[in-house]
Amino acid sequence: MFAKTLIEASGLTKSYGSRTVVDGVDLEIREGEVLAIIGPNGAGKSTTLDLVLQLRRPDAGRVRYWTQEPARHIGLQLQSTPFFPGFTALENLRMFAAFYGLRLPDSELMRHLSRCGLEEAARTDALRLSGGQQKRLAIAMALVHGPKLIVLDEPTAALDPRARRDIRELIRSLADSGASIVFTSHDMEEVHKLAGRLMLISGGRVRASGTPEELLDRYQVDSLEELYIRLTDADTQAT
Numbered sequence: 681m682f683a684k685t686l687i688e689a690s691g692l693t694k695s696y697g698s699r700t701v702v703d704g705v706d707l708e709i710r711e712g713e714v715l716a717i718i719g720p721n722g723a724g725k726s727t728t729l730d731l732v733l734q735l736r737r738p739d740a741g742r743v744r745y746w747t748q749e750p751a752r753h754i755g756l757q758l759q760s761t762p763f764f765p766g767f768t769a770l771e772n773l774r775m776f777a778a779f780y781g782l783r784l785p786d787s788e789l790m791r792h793l794s795r796c797g798l799e800e801a802a803r804t805d806a807l808r809l810s811g812g813q814q815k816r817l818a819i820a821m822a823l824v825h826g827p828k829l830i831v832l833d834e835p836t837a838a839l840d841p842r843a844r845r846d847i848r849e850l851i852r853s854l855a856d857s858g859a860s861i862v863f864t865s866h867d868m869e870e871v872h873k874l875a876g877r878l879m880l881i882s883g884g885r886v887r888a889s890g891t892p893e894e895l896l897d898r899y900q901v902d903s904l905e906e907l908y909i910r911l912t913d914a915d916t917q918a919t
């Protein structure tokens with residue numbers, strides 16, 4: 681049985697000046713899947729996500745959503761999150777929930793913070809949290825309205841190993857509870873552990889996509905790291 685498509689993007693293209701940073705990307709996000717987007721620094725992953733989520737306007741291409749109100753049903757953790765200055769983590773989360781029309785009691789907000797490992801930091805000014813704690817708060821914000829689709833841009837980058845493990849477990853439990861998840865990562869072991877499907881973007885183009893096993897088999901490599909090196913090497917040599 682085929683899973684329903686939540687988002688279907690085709691021919692996405694974006695240039696800055698004479699540089700095309702996203703070059704005809706087709707992308708499909710399916711219900712209930714965990715999709716990893718991988719690729720070198722500057723490959724166009726974040727820009728692609730922004731185009732898919734209508735945070736930036738493409739020069740060409742189109743995006744179709746499963747719902748009339750995508751913003752209400754999508755939770756986003758981008759690489760930088762603007763927090764309300766002078767407010768604690770708990771207050772920031774409360775205000776963020778209010779954007780979605782949710783008035784959540786503190787007990788519920790604390791539950792969200794605690795599943796992101798932030799119970800101790802709830803009363804700390806958000807801007808005084810460590811980099812890793814700010815990342816966890818950004819993830820808590822992405823989840824506060826119970827979205828059907830969760831988009832996480834490098835959710836484990838700059839986290840210590842325990843925090844990384846906790847966030848991976850959180851991603852897994854969200855997936856187990858039926859959420860669809862798209863994440864980017866540079867950690868191939870993590871991608872192999874979490875993703876049901878992956879897409880490799882390099883030079884603004886999709887170079888490969890499929891399940892980890894399909895790709896290992898197709899390219900006759902033993903690990904996703906090897907696959908990554910192989911495909912991004914070929915790209916570097918070709919350009």
Ligand SMILES: Nc1ncnc2c1ncn2[C@@H]1O[C@H](COP(=O)(O)OP(=O)(O)OP(=O)(O)O)[C@@H](O)[C@H]1O
Pocket residue numbers: 696701719720721722723724725726727728
């Ligand atoms: N607003 C902008 N103006 C000019 N160039 C931009 C802009 N936004 C992105 N770029 C360029 O587009 C390219 C792709 O950037 P993007 O952030 O999508 O890469 P990425 O694959 O997410 O990289 P990373 O893994 O380092 O996060 C980069 O070279 C970047 O400098």
